[in-house]
Amino acid sequence: MNAASQGVSSEGCRLYLITPPRLDPATFRDRLAEALDAGDVACLQLRLKDAAQDEIKRAVEVLMPIAQARDVAFILNDDAKLAHALGCDGAHLGQTDGDHEGARKLLKDRILGITCHASRHLAMEAGELGADYVAFGAFFPTDTKETVHTAGTDLLEWWSEMMEIPCVAIGGITAANCAPLVRAGADFLAVVGAVWNHPEGPAAGVRAMNAATVRM
Numbered sequence: 001m002n003a004a005s006q007g008v009s010s011e012g013c014r015l016y017l018i019t020p021p022r023l024d025p026a027t028f029r030d031r032l033a034e035a036l037d038a039g040d041v042a043c044l045q046l047r048l049k050d051a052a053q054d055e056i057k058r059a060v061e062v063l064m065p066i067a068q069a070r071d072v073a074f075i076l077n078d079d080a081k082l083a084h085a086l087g088c089d090g091a092h093l094g095q096t097d098g099d100h101e102g103a104r105k106l107l108k109d110r111i112l113g114i115t116c117h118a119s120r121h122l123a124m125e126a127g128e129l130g131a132d133y134v135a136f137g138a139f140f141p142t143d144t145k146e147t148v149h150t151a152g153t154d155l156l157e158w159w160s161e162m163m164e165i166p167c168v169a170i171g172g173i174t175a176a177n178c179a180p181l182v183r184a185g186a187d188f189l190a191v192v193g194a195v196w197n198h199p200e201g202p203a204a205g206v207r208a209m210n211a212a213t214v215r216m
Ligand SMILES: Cc1ncc(COP(=O)(O)OP(=O)(O)O)c(N)n1
Pocket: 016, 045, 047, 049, 077, 078, 092, 093, 094, 095, 096, 097, 113, 115, 135, 136, 145, 168, 170, 190
């Protein structure tokens, strides 16, 4: 699997969709298909916080085929070994989500993304160990996750001017506030609420994000 062919390339600014933190795969599958059919989505990250491994496995079984059938890379949050074992397209790891170097070796040519908060140093470390993308945030207030680090557009500008490795912006991003991030060079905008909590439903959320991420 080639990361670029699976949506991790630095052409334009694309949507990186993250699941809600809790879901029932049997009912969520239709909402997911509706969202993915509404427009361009580069990646889907399964992010089930506090779920047992059996629940995560079941969600991967049900949801991964829906993403992969649409050429949307399926990325598992937090657990590189499980991502590898279940045949996911990649894993996203935070700074405390295990051994990044071991994950890079294990995942070989699959996607490895690493959270770098608002740190140039962490991002350079992630780049050196071979991450396929670095993630910066939070850019805006969010109810989805407690905010410990706050990032600004200067970081995106610096990274995108200096480095080839794609960068992902995350945290409170919506169609209404994302223009400065797109202008600053974000390769991907990662969102939860902007799609799943969109007042007109997830398909409208994807369409709104797609319309807002066209680089001017
Ligand atoms: C694309 C993307 N960026 C950042 C995160 C956050 O990862 P982490 O810091 O490990 O926090 P949790 O998501 O695990 O709560 C992410 N998941 N995806």
